[in-house]
Amino acid sequence: RDIYGEENSWGSIFTPYIPGGEGADAHLILFGHRMRDRTLGFSNLREFLDADYMASHPYVYLYFPEYSQRWRVWTACNPDFTDDIYRIVPRYELGSAEYGELLLHIEEDLAEVTDGERPDVNTPILVLSTCYQDDTRMCVICALDKTYEY
Numbered sequence: 001r002d003i004y005g006e007e008n009s010w011g012s013i014f015t016p017y018i019p020g021g022e023g024a025d026a027h028l029i030l031f032g033h034r035m036r037d038r039t040l041g042f043s044n045l046r047e048f049l050d051a052d053y054m055a056s057h058p059y060v061y062l063y064f065p066e067y068s069q070r071w072r073v074w075t076a077c078n079p080d081f082t083d084d085i086y087r088i089v090p091r092y093e094l095g096s097a098e099y100g101e102l103l104l105h106i107e108e109d110l111a112e113v114t115d116g117e118r119p120d121v122n123t124p125i126l127v128l129s130t131c132y133q134d135d136t137r138m139c140v141i142c143a144l145d146k147t148y149e150y
Helices: 043-049 051-056 097-110
Strands: 027-031 059-063 067-077 125-131 137-149
Touching: 043 051, 043 067, 043 125, 043 137, 059 125, 059 137, 067 097
Parallel strands: 027 125
Antiparallel strands: 059 067, 067 137, 125 137
């Protein structure tokens, strides 16, 4: 579906609903289509598996009506769709030991390419995810770097 809820094979980028979602989660997940013709969606996420490409594309930006955010690209990986990185309930909380364990899991078990700077437990992450091959997903994981107020 597109952003208006209409049938559309291209779909749209979306984030899952988090029940009881008061306050900020330690990680935000955005899902997008991997179009075969690589024209839109998250088709080019696979490029981040190349260290040179990742080094030359170090940031992702999110734009909101009152502010924008710059996210530093931390790592790229191919997790299974059942991996803890996709867990939304219960939520990961900033500063928690559980969130620290998730960051360590990403670094030690999932990361295929990384910039070498694991975020600390007080820094939220952004997970950009799309289908990859078989039962794996392609993820680019970013750490919040800066917020710009308008």
